[in-house]
Amino acid sequence: MFYCPVRIIFAEYALKVAKDHFAALGKKALIVSGKHSARLSGALAETLAVLSEVGQTYYLYDEISENPDLGSIMKGDRKS
Secondary structure (H helix, E strand, C coil), rough: CCCCCCCCCCCHHHHHHHHHHHHHCCCEEEEEEECCHHHHHHHHHHHHHHHHHHHCCCECCCCCCCCCCHHHHHHHHCCC
């Protein structure tokens, strides 16, 4: 069974607003993204700063392509 509750926060600087929610979710985050866009947009840096601020470690898998195949997904599992 997999339970995945959703909380959507709409706000300016939403990551900073959500930081208390991040802290309540656990001690290690999984970040899944494509190879470049999260870095280029600054979203990855902002996310890592907030995770650091609340004391969470993370695993970054940034090799996801558009419509990934099973091999790409399994590759991420082997790196964890």
